[in-house]
Amino acid sequence: MNLERLRILREFAEYGTLTAVAEAMAMTPSAVSQQMRTLRREAGVTLLERDGRGVRLTDAGRALAGHADRVLGALDRARADMDSYRAAPRGAVRISLFPSGAAMLLPGLLQGAQSAGFDIVGRDVDRPAAHAAQQLADFDVVVVHRDDRDNSGWSDRLDATILLREPLDVMLAPGHHLAQRRTVALAELSDERWIGVEGGLMVDDVLRSMSTITGTIPRIAQRINDFRVVEELVLTGAGIALMPRYVAITRDLIRIPISDIRIARRIEAVTRAGAAAQPSIAATLEILRTICRQIATDQPATNRR
Template identity: 40%
Template sequence: MDERQLRILRELGDLGSVSAVAEALHVTPSAISQQLRLLQLSIPIPLTERAGRRVVLTDAGQALAAAAVKVETALAEARNTVTDFAGQPDGEVSVAAFHSAASAFFPVLLRGLAGPGLPRLALGDEDVAQDRFPALTRHYDLVIAHRLDHGPPWPRGVTSTTLLREPLDVALPAGHPLASKAPLTPGDVADQPWITVHDGFPLMSTIEAIASVANRRPEIVHRINDFAVAAEVVAAGGGLALMPRWTARPHPDVVLRPLGGVHARRHIDVLHRPERTARRAVRTVLAELHRAAARIQVRDH
């Protein structure tokens, strides 16, 4: 077996089909199948099996795919030993983030890592559904993602650390009758018109929890993912919205009120493939992200 074959096996476990692996690695499906056959020749028990039209991993294949993560990590550490030993932490580090996290963290990174001898940043905004964040770790060194406090964990194929556990508040126009009450309850807000994110994005679970506790289905009138745009619509009287307390920009005509009775908090996590932090530059950027998150919490308190 070789490194490329193990990489293909790992990707097959993550992506679930030969065609998806071929697309991710920019080769043909037949080339992927050939490498899997070559790998199988060196292993005495089956690594893959048919599931309908798809090729999937057996239990043995899953075990070897998990070991492949360790192999890639060890090889990445070996390749970067010389760079680390020579003290050259100024390589390029790519960072992706969803919009509100990008607004909060990107300027801090740029200011904190400006100057000679520091990592060169390549930043990208990625507003994707929650289940698509792990796939971004194929293309970025670090991915800032979010999930609800009670949401499913990230897959084992990526490493995650939490930057913030951020409360989600109800955003109302400054003159709204409920603006004088805190905290609000699901019963207070369930009958109001709502501005929500699109399906598949984390905040929708909190809207569903409000409906469950209040035993009423909120009226969703607008679907807007960008919090800055949502705040403008709230200010104009378009409805209520859930807003993150720390990372969304304040609006002069919008007030935030805490919501009781449901889990209204999100994790802002940074995801990466384990081998990425073998590079000192990546570790430097990761440490700066944690310092920035600590300053955000201190400022709020």
């Protein structure tokens, strides 16, 4: 049986729809369907059956998907074993980072990789952390951020390395009536307008956590994903915003901790299970850990820019 078709079957077992498999593997749904039909002929049994408006795996399909997972896992381990025989990292590591993470981490990562003798191919991709598994169809490492209260686990097919826990502060214009405070209580922000982000992204998850804990629902005036645009809106008084403490800002704005609730984002590097056995990926993760340790060490204990 063709390994690529087995990989498609495994992805279907994971995602449950042909459309999701097509998106994860950068294929068209019709191409996925054609490959599944070919695999059915190779296997000699029916692998999919109708389920309402969609399809699902038959018992035989589930059995073959389990074998496919083991076969492909063994192949990945074999490749990792071969890579481990190399004396040093080499080749290129493809990495996806959320935009503010790319600004913080990518320059140092490029320098570290160059010194170690391998290449980094980076992209800034603004997608929820839950999409990391799909992104790994195109990347070796996916750096995500999520609400530190999010305790949802990762699939057994993924490994996650915690890089940094970063507090979030309230960002205010210098003329704001709370701008001279060292800390602020959440109740004091109940009448404020907030500059939020698209639903499903980290800041929106944190705002939802705040709402759940306190019963205070933030008034979202605008939803803007780009922190630079957020800065401009806060500066002009369009609203206040949450800003990760270690993100560099360019405008003369004030950042103040919230005193009665601990809010933070957790930055993680997600890889396929076992991928860290490859020297270049292991080196990438170690460089990221080193950068993050330095970031946390260098930050002054202040609420000002």
